Amino acid sequence: MKVMLEAKELCKSFRxxxxxxxxxxxDQRIKTAVDHISxxxxxxxxxxxxxxxxxxxxxxxxxxxxxxxxxxxxxxLDGASVxxxxxxxxxxxxxxxxxxxxxxxxxxxxxxxxxxxxxxxxAQVQEERRKKLFDxxxxxxxxxxxxxxxxxxxxxxxxxxxxxxxxxxxxIFDEPTNGxxxxxxxxxxxxxxxxxxxxxxxxxxxxxxxxxxxxxDRVGIIIDGKIAACGxxxxxxxxKSLEDRFFDIYLEKAGDINE
Amino acid sequence: xxxxxxxxxxxxxxxxxxxxRMVFSTILLPGLMIFVMYTFMGTAFSSQTEEQENYxxxxxxxxxxxxxxxxxxxxxxxxxxxxxxxxxxxxxxVKDQEVDLFVLxxxxxxxxxxxxxxxxxxxxxxxEIYYNNASMHSQGAYDTMxxxxxxxxxxxxxxxxxxxxxxxxxxxxxxxxxxSVFSSLLPMLLTxxxxxxxxxxxxxxxxxxxxxxxxxxxxxxPAGRGNIAMGKIAALSLIALxxxxxxxxxTILSLPKILEVGESGMNAGIxxxxxxxxLTVIVLSTVLLLVTLISIISAFAKTVKEAQSYVTxxxxxxxxxxxxxxxxxxxxxxxxxxxxxxxxxxxxxVALFSFEVSGLHIVLACVSNLLYTLLGxxxxxxxxxxxxxxxxx
Ligand SMILES: Nc1ncnc2c1ncn2[C@@H]1O[C@H](COP(=O)(O)OP(=O)(O)OP(=O)(O)O)[C@@H](O)[C@H]1O
Ligand SMILES: [Mg+2]
Numbered sequence: 001m002k003v004m005l006e007a008k009e010l011c012k013s014f015r016x017x018x019x020x021x022x023x024x025x026x027d028q029r030i031k032t033a034v035d036h037i038s039x040x041x042x043x044x045x046x047x048x049x050x051x052x053x054x055x056x057x058x059x060x061x062x063x064x065x066x067x068x069x070x071x072x073x074x075x076x077l078d079g080a081s082v083x084x085x086x087x088x089x090x091x092x093x094x095x096x097x098x099x100x101x102x103x104x105x106x107x108x109x110x111x112x113x114x115x116x117x118x119x120x121x122x123a124q125v126q127e128e129r130r131k132k133l134f135d136x137x138x139x140x141x142x143x144x145x146x147x148x149x150x151x152x153x154x155x156x157x158x159x160x161x162x163x164x165x166x167x168x169x170x171x172i173f174d175e176p177t178n179g180x181x182x183x184x185x186x187x188x189x190x191x192x193x194x195x196x197x198x199x200x201x202x203x204x205x206x207x208x209x210x211x212x213x214x215x216x217d218r219v220g221i222i223i224d225g226k227i228a229a230c231g232x233x234x235x236x237x238x239x240k241s242l243e244d245r246f247f248d249i250y251l252e253k254a255g256d257i258n259e
Numbered sequence: 260x261x262x263x264x265x266x267x268x269x270x271x272x273x274x275x276x277x278x279x280r281m282v283f284s285t286i287l288l289p290g291l292m293i294f295v296m297y298t299f300m301g302t303a304f305s306s307q308t309e310e311q312e313n314y315x316x317x318x319x320x321x322x323x324x325x326x327x328x329x330x331x332x333x334x335x336x337x338x339x340x341x342x343x344x345x346x347x348x349x350x351x352x353v354k355d356q357e358v359d360l361f362v363l364x365x366x367x368x369x370x371x372x373x374x375x376x377x378x379x380x381x382x383x384x385x386x387e388i389y390y391n392n393a394s395m396h397s398q399g400a401y402d403t404m405x406x407x408x409x410x411x412x413x414x415x416x417x418x419x420x421x422x423x424x425x426x427x428x429x430x431x432x433x434x435x436x437x438x439s440v441f442s443s444l445l446p447m448l449l450t451x452x453x454x455x456x457x458x459x460x461x462x463x464x465x466x467x468x469x470x471x472x473x474x475x476x477x478x479x480x481p482a483g484r485g486n487i488a489m490g491k492i493a494a495l496s497l498i499a500l501x502x503x504x505x506x507x508x509x510t511i512l513s514l515p516k517i518l519e520v521g522e523s524g525m526n527a528g529i530x531x532x533x534x535x536x537x538l539t540v541i542v543l544s545t546v547l548l549l550v551t552l553i554s555i556i557s558a559f560a561k562t563v564k565e566a567q568s569y570v571t572x573x574x575x576x577x578x579x580x581x582x583x584x585x586x587x588x589x590x591x592x593x594x595x596x597x598x599x600x601x602x603x604x605x606x607x608x609v610a611l612f613s614f615e616v617s618g619l620h621i622v623l624a625c626v627s628n629l630l631y632t633l634l635g636x637x638x639x640x641x642x643x644x645x646x647x648x649x650x651x652x
Contacts, residue, residue, distance in 0.1 A: 065479055068646040091481040100479065101472035105274055117266040118480040162476075 001042040004170055004201040005064070009073035010037045012059050033059040035225035036073065041170075041203055041218070046196050048216035048233075049205040050246065056225040057205035058097065061174050064203070065095035078169050091119065094168035096160060098178065104148035108139050108158045111147070112165060119166035126165070133161040136191060153184045160188065171195060173204045177211060189215055209242045221249055228253045263482045267490025271464060275498050285459045285498065289452070290505030297513035316400040318360040319349045324368035330407060338362075353389050353397065360400040363387040372415060434529045434614070441514075442612035443585045446605045448510055449503065450581035453542065454574060456502030457549045460495050462566035465557035474649060484643035488554075488636050496550045500543065530612075537611055537621060544628035545604040549577070551635030558642045561651055577601055584609050590620075597623040600631055 012034040021027060034056040041047035049057045062068045064075050066086040074081055080088035102111055109130075116126040134140045137157040147155060156179070164171070176192065177185040192202055192215055206212060212219055213233070219242075220230040228249050229236055237245055275281055316336070320327075321343040331338050341349055343363065352358040364386055365371055371384040386408060390401040422428050468474040477487060553570055560566035580601045590610035597603040603624035610616045642648045 067475060067479055068650070087481050087483065090479055093479075095479050099472060100476040102476060103274065103468075103473045104471070105278065110273070114266065114270050115476075115480060118263060118477075118482045120262065120481075 001044075003040050004043045005041040005047075005075065005077050005203065007037055007039050007060070007064065007073070007075045010034055010060060010063055010070045010075060011072045012056075012063060012068065012070055032225055034063070034070075037222065037225070037227050038073075039220045039227060039230050041201050043201055044196060044199045045217040046192060046202040046204065046215050048212040048219040049203065049222055050207065050209070050212050050219055050242075051205070051222035052207055052250075055222045057207075057222055058099075058174050060222070061095070061097065061172050061203065061205055062099075065093055065172050066090055067095070091166065092169050094163040094166070094171045095174075096163045096172070096176070097174035099174075100159065100163075102147050102155065102159060102162065105146060107144050107146055108134075108150075108161070109143045111158065111162050115162050116165045121166060129165060129167065133164060137161055137187065153180055156180060156184070157187075160191075168200070170201045170203070173202065175206055176204050177206070177208065209246065213242050221246065223250060223253050226253075261486055261489075263486040264490040264493065267482070267487055268494040271491055271494030272497070274464075275460070275494075285456070285502050286505050289455070289502060290507075290509035293506050293509035294513045297510065301513065311395075311399070314396060314399075316359045316396065316403065317357075318362065318400055318404070319352070319358050320362045320364070321346060321349075322364040322366050322368065324364055326369050327364070327407070327411065330411060334407065336403065336407070350389050353391050356391055356394045356397065359390070359394065359397045360404060361389040362404060363389070377416075437529050438613045442589075442609045444514075445507075445510070445612055446584035446608035447581035449507055449542065449608060450545075450577060450584075450601070450605055452506035452510075453499065453503040453546055454549055454577050456499035456506070457495070457546065457553050458567070458570060458574070459502055460498045461550050461553040462557040462560070462563050462570065464491055464495055465554050466560040466566035467563045469558075469560075469649065470562045478643065478649065485636065485640040487643060488639040492547065492550050492554060492632075492636060492639075495554070496543070496546045499546050499550055503542065503546065534611055534616070537616060538608065540625060541604050541607050541611070541621060544625040544632075545601065547632045548600055548628045548635070551632050551639065555635055555639050555642065558639060558648060580605055589613055590615055590617075594619065594623060598627045600628060603627065 011032070013030050013032040016024065016026070016029055016031050020031075021029070024031070037056070037060055039047070049060065051057050059068070063070050063082060064077065066082050066089050069083070074083050076082075077089050078092045080092060082089050106114070112130050112133075113126065116129075121129070134143060137160060139154075139157055139161055142150060142154060147158060150158065171192075173192070176188050180188065189211070192204070195202055196215075196217075204211070204216070216233055218230075218232050219236055221228045221236070233242075236242070240248075275285075318336070318338050319341050320338045321341050323338060323340050328338070343366075346361075346363060349358060349361045353361050365384045368384060368386070375381070375383055377383075388401060388404055391397040468477070478484070552573060553566075556569045556573065557563075557566035560569050583602070584605050590606045590613070591597075596606055597620045603620075607616070607621055607624050610620065
């Protein structure tokens with residue numbers, strides 16, 4: 001199987017302001033969010049990053065999407081390094097997180113066109129993709145409504161469509177079902193499965209066990225900035241439910257849950 | 260042109276021009292407001308001077324000599340004669356602003372002045388003029404009376420005259436006169452208008468995108484950050500230029516109204532289209548520079564509000580530089596002044612409006628402004644690449 005994404009010893013720490021120190025009840029000035037994380041994802045699979053709040057999932061994904069630079073380590077996405085060929089990575093990757101907002105003033109139609117142009121997609125291909133993606137997510141009905149006037153779920157769908165204008169080979173998705181009702185969540189998870197069928201590589205991060213169990217082929221459990229376990233879903237589960245296994249691993253690595 | 264720059268530019272322009280409220284408040288409103296305000300001010304101003312011109316001074320005189328009476332009559336100046344014994348009473352009226360002026364001549368003024376010899380060293384006859392500095396009319400009456408007496412004194416010892424007759428002695432042409440007014444006012448006003456035009460759009464487009472989290476969406480596309488910076492600056496400059504132009508047109512249309520006092524036919528028609536072309540070139544290079552500066556400052560800010568407060572010091576500096584156009588004798592002659600950003604444009608505008616334009620100075624200013632802009636674009640690109648600046652919370 002072809003390795004589409006390889007994270008190699010990724011590290012990222014943040015300097016904490018006095019206010020942040022107080023909030024996190026620490027007197028350390030440096031917070032290590034990601035601590036030597038390595039994993040691989042193969043072509044045509046969905047890889048899940050599972051971890052509790054503050055484990056470093058979002059930070060890892062932001063590094064993979066070249067939004068922030070690793071302090072050390074590297075990641076190779078479809079042959080392009082996030083350090084050396086950031087622009088190439090951006091052309092290959094579709095990144096989705098609640099952090100990325102769409103300009104509320106514009107309509108889904110306009111935004112789809114705008115981002116297609118930035119990705120230098122030929123006009124005809126643009127139209128085909130627009131039709132396909134708008135149909136899948138049911139955007140056509142409100143394609144000419146300003147984003148400001150859309151509901152959270154609708155906005156999420158538009159963001160999803162816009163992040164896929166360039167038909168990326170790797171899709172990185174932070175908390176894909178956060179804030180969505182069951183219907184919309186199902187549309188999204190079905191779509192992820194469809195991407196997988198079309199030989200795309202999908203990386204999702206979540207703290208929801210059921211989502212991982214439903215769609216992921218392989219999973220990396222991330223605790224306190226480190227990979228605590230990584231492998232095929234069944235191998236990780238080892239006959240138990242994912243939730244039980246998670247607590248086992250968590251106790252082993254981090255000690256008391258209430259600590 | 261690079262396709263990405265063009266795409267970004269198109270989006271920025273669409274964001275602006277599809278928003279009717281934004282177009283109205285940034286482009287139409289400034290010009291309209293300036294026109295209405297200046298026209299109103301001009302009208303109020305001229306009606307006030309008209310009222311003053313029609314006013315008849317209330318002047319009381321004691322012991323009015325014949326000589327003065329004749330001159331006053333010739334000047335159509337009404338003098339109310341009172342008894343010297345009532346002096347105190349009239350002085351109180353001046354104090355209460357019931358009378359504008361009280362003039363107390365020495366008795367036998369005419370005989371005394373005729374007999375007086377300057378060389379004798381004795382004290383000259385003294386006219387007492389009581390006035391009230393708190394009243395505008397009293398001041399006017401005082402000035403009129405002083406002038407009348409000075410003139411009369413001049414005729415008593417007439418040794419020479421100057422500028423007699425109807426000849427034109429002021430050698431300034433009509434154009435130069437208008438030019439000197441324009442060159443002291445317009446560079447400052449234009450600079451301020453351009454700055455506020457830039458202020459209206461740049462923080463919104465840079466800090467605003469940070470604040471709303473839309474810049475990150477842009478930054479994960481393969482669009483080069485330098486192209487993003489250039490596209491934004493180009494579009495913002497265009498909008499700022501329109502906003503500045505609107506204010507300038509409002510000013511130029513209302514200027515005749517406000518300067519009408521004593522002069523008629525004051526208008527910008529004295530300049531050739533080549534002058535306007537040069538002005539456009541100067542203004543364009545200035546706007547590019549200002550937009551770039553404000554964009555860089557805005558990139559540091561987390562919110563639009565914060566950006567606006569960060570830009571305030573720059574605004575004061577630019578304002579001060581604009582004000583320098585009102586002082587000094589024409590434009591600077593030394594070439595190195597034209598390398599100083601903003602100051603170079605102000606000086607070029609002064610030169611342009613007073614018909615002293617120098618090609619070298621304009622080229623120096625535009626080239627240096629472009630270089631500063633390029634440097635600024637480089638800085639802005641670096642900032643777009645800097646996660647600490649772009650994602651500061
Ligand atoms: N820009 C930043 N400045 C300071 N600290 C940060 C920054 N970004 C992340 N952190 C810290 O790094 C740690 C990991 O954060 P991250 O957002 O990656 O967690 P997460 O796994 O996505 O959690 P969640 O499930 O809550 O989204 C947290 O302790 C967070 O406070
Ligand atoms: Mg997160």
